[in-house]
Amino acid sequence: MEVIQVLHMKGGVGETSYANSPDIFTSLNHNISLLISQKVLPMTKPITEESMTELYCSTYPAGIAIADLGCSSRPNAFFVVSEFIKLVDSIRQKLGQKSPEYQVFLNDFPGNDFNTIFRSLPSFQNKLKKQLGDGSRPCFFTGVPGSFYDRLFRNNSLHFVHSSYSLHWLSHVPGGLESKKGNIYMASTSPPDVLKEYYEQFQQDFLLFLKCRSEELVDGGRMVLTLLGRRSDDPSSKECCYIWELLAMALNDMVFEGLIEEEKLISFNIPKYTPSPAEVKSEVLKERSFTVHRLEVNIEVNWNACQNEPELSDAFKDGGYSVAKCMRAVAEPLLASHFGEAIIDEVFRRYRDIVADRMSKEKPEFVNVTISLIKG
Template sequence: MASDRKPAIKDFLHMNGGNGEFSYAINSSNQESLIRKVHPILKEIIKGIANDPDGFPPCFHIADLGCSSGPNTLFFVSNIMEEVHEVCKEKKLKPPQFQVFLNDLFGNDFNTLFGSLPTFYAKRNKDNEENFGRCFISAVPGSFYGRLFPDQSIHFFHSSGCLHWLSQVPKDIENNGLNVFMAKTSPPNVFEMYKMQFQNDFTAFLESRSKEIIRGGHMLLTFGGRSNVDPYCNNSHVNLWELFTRSLADMVKEGIVTESQIAAFNVPTYNPYKDEVRDLVHIQGSFSLDTLDTFEVNWYTDDTDDDHGNVKARNQQSLGKRAAKMIRAGSEPMLITYFGSSAMDLIFQKFEKYMDEHLANTEETKPLLIVISLTKK
């Protein structure tokens, strides 16, 4: 690193932009699966709003938090508009207009996202009737762990695959040595500090949204979790980052990165157990918890699920290569901050090799996702 200043997460935590080989746009089919899997919950929320005595407002305000810049952002926007349109058609209601706010950190590739809007608008106008509610899309950059919108201005919040990312690296984990995450060899305080940081962040998220959402407004949130209370269970991503640590250790031996660079780096992410999430919602107190569920995803395969839950194979690249490209698309800006751009190709070549070896000798573990739907009291 060129400076001893500790980098701020808001400066580097964003997906790879553009449409290149390692971009999020190209390597996000699994995130598309997340949106498809929670679609039945979205449908029920929209039906519930339509059945409410007040129904839809003249302009339905929607915010997508952690939108990134690939096709999944507008895929979700299209889904929610279609569901509103369908229920309005069924009940012979006038469709609302839509004000959609796309939020992510300042480094997000909003330019690519905006560049895709003309195609989105053209397809929508072609596929739908003229009386379909008009849509206005704008960006709201900033951290969703703080305030983003005026009081009681949003009707529906959505976030997919984001809330396991923390607002900062947990404090007081300098004793984590050359581990880059909560490793099985980490001191006990490391897990406790990661857990505390998630609790603080998730509570801050709920506090901010509770002020911005209308009474009776809804949130649909999907994020990484784990299957049981053990922080080192197989679907907690611990194995993934331990393999990444091995890749970095190889590069220390080769003189490409230093031990001090590794010691300065810890991955700012935490996958909670569902009971932790339930408890935090209840303690914060502003929302009723309508749904709390978990599901597995085909994270390291190059498959996705269609609308009926059927797996569609995309191509035959190795699982290690698939995993490496996914992790690179989602973390390369962060890793460049700590290790430099020249090290990226070699880091991920090594990670690909270790991942292939790991998956060849162990049963593939599908990471777990938590989905919750909430209503403002």
């Protein structure tokens, strides 16, 4: 599987597109999914604001280059970087400094739906200009297609790098997964060699990511990274693997009924790893280009973060519906490229029922790891 070609959120603005999904896997949200982001963003905001404030106040640069890696295809993919810009503008006004110019780079894989993002750019720029007021200098936006496991920018050209809910995706499916026992990812039944292959692929990828960014960031440049992770030392723990185990159940049922070829399921694997904070820190120390400023793992989001919101329709309060719709937006490109389009509706119909049943009996959560780094 060529991950760089197929690993992207479902594009467009249709019913099952990522732009219209109840969003659990990203912190850039709007409409219904904004309700979930409102539970995550306040927890990461102090870290990002502290990092950006210290960056700006250390040199008062005439220009600031910001990269958002893994921006995906939401029309408001500009939200987080606009918060950075408004923060800097507020600080510079208080200190009587001239406004810097801003260069914002939005990155994702080439298969990402950049058109959906940039159709909303003119209205966003007009709104930002009004919010900043007189005295603010221009803000330029550029789309950068490519893998963040490779070089994307010139040497010493970036001041701030942000990535949210992207770095748990691996560059490719690990090798040596023949003994995975009917799973599509790590699971409680996975043998040790499967867990080892996934971890080693994460180590290789994250080290490469850090090396590339160390070359692209200026000295003293900052990074704030948030990724799905886990508290447990066990990489197959329920907090990080359960949602994929339930999807594997739906696929295995379809194999049993002859709707999917068993060989197809055996050869399908999810290219993802949810690390512990210790594993993230270990790779940073190993690479040696960055100082760990802050590392936190106290952000948890219930699978059904919308369930108590009165403004949502009953359909969206159905946990099975919202989680299955979100997972479809995330996983459909991977599934369709391997199994074909014909099975997709049936897979997620079954998956919705399985998830709804489990959520009626327990309250599973996603765990998030956030790390703030300084180059040098």
